[in-house]
Amino acid sequence: MAEEVKVFGVWGSPFSRRVEIALKLKGVDYEYVEEDLSNKSSLLLKYNPVHKKVPAFVHNGKAIAESQVILEYIDETWKNSPILPKDPYDRAQARFWARFIDEKCMSALWKAFWKHSYNWEVVSSRHHGETLLGCEDHEKAKEEAKEHLKTLENELKDKKFFGGETVGLVDIVGNFIAYWLPRIQEASGVELLTEEKYPRLYQWIHEFENHDVVKEKLPPSDKLLAFFRGRFESVSTSK
Amino acid sequence: MAEEVKVFGVWGSPFSRRVEIALKLKGVDYEYVEEDLSNKSSLLLKYNPVHKKVPAFVHNGKAIAESQVILEYIDETWKNSPILPKDPYDRAQARFWARFIDEKCMSALWKAFWKHSYNWEVVSSRHHGETLLGCEDHEKAKEEAKEHLKTLENELKDKKFFGGETVGLVDIVGNFIAYWLPRIQEASGVELLTEEKYPRLYQWIHEFENHDVVKEKLPPSDKLLAFFRGRFESVSTSK
Incomplete structure (x- = not known):
C-alpha cells in the first residue's frame, strides 16, 4: 500500500x-x-x-x-541518508546548533531587517510599515546577528557542511542563512554576511545552494528576490 | 572505570x-x-x-x-527507564509538547510575573524594579499563559503523566509549571493555575511533586517560596 x-x-x-x-x-x-x-x-x-x-x-x-x-x-x-549523526554526543551537538540557529540567529537576523521577530505571515501579508530599517533596535539586532554568524563560522571550521561531508540537520535548519539571507541582503541593500568577514559560511552557502538534491527544493531565486524587493519598497513608499 | x-x-x-x-x-x-x-x-x-x-x-x-x-x-x-517513548510518532508528540512548554508557556508565565522573559539570572541577581506586576503587558501575558495552560490541560487528558503511567520528557520539561509556578503564585498573590479551572493539571502537579524519584530532585519548597517572596517584596518596597 x-x-x-x-x-x-x-x-x-x-x-x-x-x-x-x-x-x-x-x-x-x-x-x-x-x-x-x-x-x-x-x-x-x-x-x-x-x-x-x-x-x-x-x-x-x-x-x-x-x-x-x-x-x-x-x-x-526513514533510516537511509541519515540527517542526524549516529553517535549520541554528535547528535547532541547537531541539536544544539540547530536550536542555536532557530533561537538566536533567526530572531536576530529577522529583527535586523524587520521590527518584529520572525514571522513570514506578517511579512507576506504586505502590511505597510511592518518593514523598518535603521532604528536603534535594528542596530542592536545587527550587531547580535553578526556575532551569532561569527559563532557559526567558527563552528563550521573546515567542514564542507555542518554535518561533515553530507547535508545534515544543522545545514537544513540553516537554510534561511544559506539562501534567504543573501537575497534579503540584496533586496534591502544591507549586508551583514559578507565573503570577506565570513569566508567559511560563504563557501558553505555555495555548497548548500548548489547541492544536487537541496537545490531542487529551494524557492526560485528571482521570485524570492522580487518578493523581498517588494517588501522593502512598500516600506520606503509608505514612510 | x-x-x-x-x-x-x-x-x-x-x-x-x-x-x-x-x-x-x-x-x-x-x-x-x-x-x-x-x-x-x-x-x-x-x-x-x-x-x-x-x-x-x-x-x-x-x-x-x-x-x-x-x-x-x-x-x-542510558537506555533504562526511557524518558522518550519508543514509537517515532509518539516521540514527535513528546518533543512537540516539550517545545510548546519552553517556547510558549514558560515565556508567557514568566512575563505574567516579571517584565522580562524567562531569566533566572536576572531574578536571582536581586535588582530592584525587575519584578513588576500589573502593567498592561502582564495582563496580556496572563491571558496568554492561561490559554496555554488550558491547551496543556486538554493534552493531559486522563493520563497520570504526560508520558502516560511514567514520568517522561514533557513532565520533566514541565517541572516549572508543576513546582515553581504554584510557589510563585503563593509568593505573588496572583493565581493563574487553580484547581477549579485546571483540575487535570492540578492532579498532575500532585503526582509529579510526590513522585518517589522526582521529589528528591526538586528544590526545598520553603526555600523556593522564601526566595520568591523576597523577590516580590523587594519590588513593592522599591516602588
Whole structure:
C-alpha cells in the first residue's frame, strides 16, 4: 500500500522548505499543499491546531507540527541518508546548533531587517510599515546577528557542511542563512554576511545552494528576490 | 572505570533540575556543581561557551548545553527507564509538547510575573524594579499563559503523566509549571493555575511533586517560596 506523506507549506517559508529538503534527501515521495496564509485551509488548522502555522506534516493520517520535530521524525522513520549523526554526543551537538540557529540567529537576523521577530505571515501579508530599517533596535539586532554568524563560522571550521561531508540537520535548519539571507541582503541593500568577514559560511552557502538534491527544493531565486524587493519598497513608499 | 558525569547548575533553576531529575530517574550517579551566577566558574564558561548558562553537562570529558538537548542525550546514552517513548510518532508528540512548554508557556508565565522573559539570572541577581506586576503587558501575558495552560490541560487528558503511567520528557520539561509556578503564585498573590479551572493539571502537579524519584530532585519548597517572596517584596518596597 502506498504511503500517505503530505506537507502543508508556503513557497517562501524556510520552515516548510526544511521538511521538503529532508524528504527529498531521503527520496520519500510526498504530496505538497501550498497554503494561503491569509486564508488558511481547514486541513492546516486541523493538522496544526496549536500553532496554526506551516509546516504541517502528515504521515498515514498522523499529523506532526514544528519543523525541527518533523525533521527528527523523518530521520527516525526513514533510516537511509541519515540527517542526524549516529553517535549520541554528535547528535547532541547537531541539536544544539540547530536550536542555536532557530533561537538566536533567526530572531536576530529577522529583527535586523524587520521590527518584529520572525514571522513570514506578517511579512507576506504586505502590511505597510511592518518593514523598518535603521532604528536603534535594528542596530542592536545587527550587531547580535553578526556575532551569532561569527559563532557559526567558527563552528563550521573546515567542514564542507555542518554535518561533515553530507547535508545534515544543522545545514537544513540553516537554510534561511544559506539562501534567504543573501537575497534579503540584496533586496534591502544591507549586508551583514559578507565573503570577506565570513569566508567559511560563504563557501558553505555555495555548497548548500548548489547541492544536487537541496537545490531542487529551494524557492526560485528571482521570485524570492522580487518578493523581498517588494517588501522593502512598500516600506520606503509608505514612510 | 568509573564514568565522569557532572552537572553545573543553580539550586533554583528549573532547567538544571530537569537534568538532575533525568539522571536520578535513570539511576546515574553524578557530581553536582552549584554555580554562582554573579561569578560564573571558568568551568561553566568552558563547558557552555556559547550561552554561558546553566545547566552544563559533562560526560567523560565531553560537554553538552541546553537542557532539552541534554535530556535527549541522557535518554540515548542510558537506555533504562526511557524518558522518550519508543514509537517515532509518539516521540514527535513528546518533543512537540516539550517545545510548546519552553517556547510558549514558560515565556508567557514568566512575563505574567516579571517584565522580562524567562531569566533566572536576572531574578536571582536581586535588582530592584525587575519584578513588576500589573502593567498592561502582564495582563496580556496572563491571558496568554492561561490559554496555554488550558491547551496543556486538554493534552493531559486522563493520563497520570504526560508520558502516560511514567514520568517522561514533557513532565520533566514541565517541572516549572508543576513546582515553581504554584510557589510563585503563593509568593505573588496572583493565581493563574487553580484547581477549579485546571483540575487535570492540578492532579498532575500532585503526582509529579510526590513522585518517589522526582521529589528528591526538586528544590526545598520553603526555600523556593522564601526566595520568591523576597523577590516580590523587594519590588513593592522599591516602588
